[in-house]
Amino acid sequence: MASEKSLAAEIEAALTARVKVIRIRGQRVRFIEDIPALAAEIAALQGRAFEDGARGSVRWEPKGQGCEMAYSGDLMVGMVVERDDGAGGREWAYSVDAVHTKRITKGHGGTKSLRAAKAAVERAWTAWLVHAGRAALAPNTTEGRTDRG
Structure with a gap:
């Protein structure tokens, strides 16, 4: 079943879920955890968006x-x-x-x-x-x- 959120919102949520914050020398540093898994998740979201748009009658x-x-x-x-x-x-x-x-x-x-x-x-x-x-x-x-x- 297709999500009610836009593709951009779903990608933002996936990205936000993987952003981690650590402290290095007193500074807050953000990094993206597990980039290959995130890339696969984004590709799946994009594929589903294509299929949702292309399915059905002309x-x-x-x-x-x-x-x-x-x-x-x-x-x-x-x-x-x-x-x-x-x-x-x-x-x-x-x-x-x-x-x-x-x-x-x-x-x-x-x-x-x-x-x-x-x-x-x-x-x-x-x-x-x-x-x-x-x-x-x-x-x-x-x-x-x-x-x-």
Whole structure:
């Protein structure tokens, strides 16, 4: 279960718990006890914060006419925009911008429908999470299956 404290507050509490005060020649000296254990505790806190933010569905938010942004937690992972297809029609361009997807999956392109463009962003984000060893964080999408655009 996630803590109600911010990540910064949890790190400060972990650090404060390890600060010790001793007297050397009448002077109070502070030092951090067991730095390797503290580093491991901070890394675990940071990992949990990432997982709490990335878990769950990709959330779509409109950002003006013909544009929607995809969020995983508070991280903007991609976007879709409506544009002219060059042949007098319309298409939906998509891109995954939060991470580098080259050699992992296709992170940009165009489709004929908004639904297919959103699905492409969600597939690319999921592929990156799996590649990064974060498969358990892969989003549960509500868009359903769509054609590969």
